[in-house]
Amino acid sequence: MKNFLSLVLVLALGGMIILSLQNNQYFTAYGEVDITKRVSESYIDRDVNGGTQAVEFGVANNLESGPANIVTAIVADYRSFDTLGEVTVLFVSSLGVALLLASGKQKRLDLHFHPNFMLRVGSRALFGIILMTGIFVIVHGHLTPGGGFPGGTMIASSILLLYLADDNFRTKVKSFKTLESIAGSLYVIIGLVGLFAFDYFLVNFLDNGILGELFSAGIVPIVYALIGLKVGSEISGIIDNFLTEEVA
Amino acid sequence: MLIDIIEIVVSVLLIVLAFLAINSKMLIKSVIFLSSLSMLSVISFIIMQAPDVAVTEAVIGSGLVTSLFVFTLLAVRKVEEKI
Numbered sequence: 469m470k471n472f473l474s475l476v477l478v479l480a481l482g483g484m485i486i487l488s489l490q491n492n493q494y495f496t497a498y499g500e501v502d503i504t505k506r507v508s509e510s511y512i513d514r515d516v517n518g519g520t521q522a523v524e525f526g527v528a529n530n531l532e533s534g535p536a537n538i539v540t541a542i543v544a545d546y547r548s549f550d551t552l553g554e555v556t557v558l559f560v561s562s563l564g565v566a567l568l569l570a571s572g573k574q575k576r577l578d579l580h581f582h583p584n585f586m587l588r589v590g591s592r593a594l595f596g597i598i599l600m601t602g603i604f605v606i607v608h609g610h611l612t613p614g615g616g617f618p619g620g621t622m623i624a625s626s627i628l629l630l631y632l633a634d635d636n637f638r639t640k641v642k643s644f645k646t647l648e649s650i651a652g653s654l655y656v657i658i659g660l661v662g663l664f665a666f667d668y669f670l671v672n673f674l675d676n677g678i679l680g681e682l683f684s685a686g687i688v689p690i691v692y693a694l695i696g697l698k699v700g701s702e703i704s705g706i707i708d709n710f711l712t713e714e715v716a
Numbered sequence: 717m718l719i720d721i722i723e724i725v726v727s728v729l730l731i732v733l734a735f736l737a738i739n740s741k742m743l744i745k746s747v748i749f750l751s752s753l754s755m756l757s758v759i760s761f762i763i764m765q766a767p768d769v770a771v772t773e774a775v776i777g778s779g780l781v782t783s784l785f786v787f788t789l790l791a792v793r794k795v796e797e798k799i
Contacts, residue, residue, distance in 0.1 A: 482731030
């Protein structure tokens with residue numbers, strides 16, 4: 469009976485996936501969609517103040533919102549306050565993990581698993597590449613897909629790789645906590661600067677620059693870098709909590 | 717044409733892997749099936765032109781969550797051996 473129910477559930481969900489991947493009325497193939505019929509086109513070319521300047525990559529300047537990546541424009545500019553809430557949710561969950569798992573004196577979890585030579589060397593070599601990819605994704609968050617949340621998680625996975633490579637390794641958790649609180653406080657301080665010196669909370673008060681350049685989009689890259697640091701240090705803290713145990 | 721074949725193969729594999737992840741008796745096998753399911757869903761997200769979601773799914777779904785599950789399973793097995 470359980471098998472039958474799970475088969476039905478899987479087939480139903482799988483049918484939805486197959487339908488969504490087919491080239492049908494609702495999910496058209498890439499390049500074939502008539503973009504003038506979509507809402508997104510008018511939102512790209514028009515800002516909320518009524519201006520209708522054509523947006524062109526690498527040319528347009530003084531736009532209402534600077535990021536070339538529309539998702540970033542929504543997450544870190546129009547709805548930055550929501551993102552502050554999201555970061556707070558992540559902070560509360562990491563606090564809960566720390567309350568449950570990190571009480572008393574801690575030592576590294578002693579697994580019946582010792583890394584061999586290939587795993588040690590390979591992980592050390594991959595560590596730098598993954599860390600640099602994470603930093604690249606964070607810094608280019610306003611230009612390319614990705615941003616603070618995936619980039620921070622990439623940094624945390626590079627730390628996890630170090631745990632895998634060395635069975636005596638432990639990060640300095642205290643410095644992670646400090647980094648996390650500094651990044652979170654700076655995010656709120658940037659918002660408060662916008663509130664008191666300019667119009668409203670988390671207003672983009674720097675110059676937007678030319679669309680598509682690295683130094684553009686005002687405070688969006690700064691805010692995304694802070695989010696990346698905060699997410700990376702929080703998830704590294706969670707990983708450390710998972711891989712330690714109390715000294716009996 | 718090629719992309720149509722890839723779409724069908726990916727979606728059928730997604731269903732098979734989801735069923736195996738629900739039904740496998742060993743937990744560690746379930747975790748590995750779940751990880752490969754996330755990896756294939758990354759391909760389907762890219763086909764659906766959602767690169768932001770694809771990056772996040774690749775990092776969290778198939779990287780971080782899988783390793784946390786594996787380490788938790790190892791830790792639980794160690795406690796069970798002690799008892």
